[in-house]
Amino acid sequence: MSHDKEMFDELEGLALEQAQKMYSATVIDHFQNPRNYGELPDADCYTYMSGICGDTIGIYVGLTDGRIGRIGFVTNGCGPTIACSSALTCLANGLTVAEARSLSSAQLIAYLDGLPLENTHCADLAVNTLKGALAKIE
Ligand code: FES
Numbered sequence: 001m002s003h004d005k006e007m008f009d010e011l012e013g014l015a016l017e018q019a020q021k022m023y024s025a026t027v028i029d030h031f032q033n034p035r036n037y038g039e040l041p042d043a044d045c046y047t048y049m050s051g052i053c054g055d056t057i058g059i060y061v062g063l064t065d066g067r068i069g070r071i072g073f074v075t076n077g078c079g080p081t082i083a084c085s086s087a088l089t090c091l092a093n094g095l096t097v098a099e100a101r102s103l104s105s106a107q108l109i110a111y112l113d114g115l116p117l118e119n120t121h122c123a124d125l126a127v128n129t130l131k132g133a134l135a136k137i138e
Helices: 003-022 025-032 079-092 097-101 105-111 117-134
Strands: 045-050 056-064 067-075
Touching: 003 025, 025 079, 045 117, 056 079, 056 117, 067 079, 067 097, 079 105, 079 117, 097 117, 105 117
Parallel strands: none
Antiparallel strands: 045 056, 056 067
């Protein structure tokens, strides 16, 4: 093992230790293992939105019999943005369009077992992006 690799592992360990003080295990899990990452080339609808911080989320939705059968996201955002987007795709998958349209930031934050106040706008951005994508469906 090289000195650089050891140093990187040490830094990563520190970052994780820091993150564990601020974020729930669910947030860290979705950040480290994002679900449904990627564009859907044959999506029925999609949209991109940017938040007040400049982060952008794209959400792609594929419908099967009026329900969300496939869903994907992309983002250039921070860890909490990745976690919010990933968790939202899990929450929305299988819902009807009407049910998915009524998802709220509070539901997403509860699903993530909480978010620090300074990151609640990441949840707002994810939810608004999904609503923006679904608004393109008649
Ligand atoms: Fe802005 Fe996450 S920091 S969306």
